[in-house]
Amino acid sequence: MVSITELGRLQKVDLRDAWPHEAHNFTPWLAQEENLRLLGDTLGLEMELEAVEKAVDSFSADILARDTIEGGWILIENQLEQTNHSHLGQILTYAAGLNAKTVVWIAREFREPHRAAVDYLNEVSSQEYNFFGVQLELYRIGDSPLAPRFDVVAKPNGWSKRLVARTKEGGALAATKQEWVDYWTRFIESPEAGELKLAARVPPKEGWCRVEQLRSGDASVATWLHNNDVQARVVLWVQGPFAKAMFDHLSISKNEIERELGTILSWDRMDGKKSSMIAIETKAGDGTGEAAEFKWLAEWAAKFATAFRPRVVGVDSAALVSLSSAPEPA
Structure with a gap:
């Protein structure tokens, strides 16, 4: 008789169940080395934490990291809600103030105009600047621990080819x-x-x-x-x-x-x-x-x-x- 393996069902969980407050819960979680590495693995970036709540004039950017392959600054902005115009403006302001070469915008859901805006920024920018749109999802199976998933919905043009070049360069470096x-x-x-x-x-x-x-x-x-x-x-x-x-x-x-x-x-x-x-x-x-x-x-x-x-x-x-x-x- 053929045995049948019993499988669980993947259940999507509200982000607020794990992180009730973006600044107090999610940003400190993401800033931990293993979680920053998980994000980096998803994007094809190697990064090291530089600062949390980095001051930009009278405002604060969520996370500033350094690209350990190319050496530039990486700005990470978090939003546990649907994307909005306000955060898009903040991101551009912070990127300019910090001279960031790479920008990662994380949100629960990307509205189409904002995903298109990230694509547009990649189209009009030189290759030294990279913009990513990332949807954050949270899952569990039965009573298992919660598991995050980063889904890249927008990335630089030709990023896959550039990533191969970065990987080769990374080995040499x-x-x-x-x-x-x-x-x-x-x-x-x-x-x-x-x-x-x-x-x-x-x-x-x-x-x-x-x-x-x-x-x-x-x-x-x-x-x-x-x-x-x-x-x-x-x-x-x-x-x-x-x-x-x-x-x-x-x-x-x-x-x-x-x-x-x-x-x-x-x-x-x-x-x-x-x-x-x-x-x-x-x-x-x-x-x-x-x-x-x-x-x-x-x-x-x-x-x-x-x-x-x-x-x-x-x-x-x-x-x-x-x-x-x-x-x-x-």
Whole structure:
């Protein structure tokens, strides 16, 4: 006699049964490493959490992550309801303020005009920008634990082909990533870095390592370390809607700042881009040894924080608005 396996029935569950509140329940759940990986696997992205409720002017973006293959920012916005115009506007505002290269809009249900809007953004954007529309569903079989499902309803044009290229590139980059992890691990654990206010004690997988967030919001200012095997740099990175205004404000005190630091800095307004930076650099791997390189990075990161912190924290938004409305320098 043939035995018949008894099967359960898949039951769809209301999202609010698992996450009553979007900000208090769903966003913290998604920000967990295993859940962010589940989303990344669905989209074909490798990402690492950068921030939850990331400030953008007077608003907050749900999740900001970093693309660990291509290095850009990934903005994730959540909506446990049907999509609406308000969230579409928020997403574009946050993407511009954070200079995000990839945008993931998650919702219970995508209305056709909003799915079409995501498709349109992909059509008119260059390949470095990616927009995804993702419907979130929740299922269970009998009394089983709830199981989430991400259904991609909109994605970049030719994403499948680009994904193959990214996968091949990811394999080639794996060894390089591990080298950077090892390098920054040694730096973080070194005596030289012991006094730094590192943003995270998790070693990054690239040549950039964020040290300290000096200001958030309208003009986000942070100190970073950078090593490309040729040059080691300490960078004051300015981004956000008023990045140029903040850079111009600091430029007024350029001579004073350089006198305090005892050296000439590299000032790059980066016109045409949404960020600006101020940096100092030295040769990397110049034969003085890694300990000397770590000492240089740590000392200049501390000096940058001391010199720039009071100058960026004390600037109010009204002053930045006034500066941003001034004519662009010739």
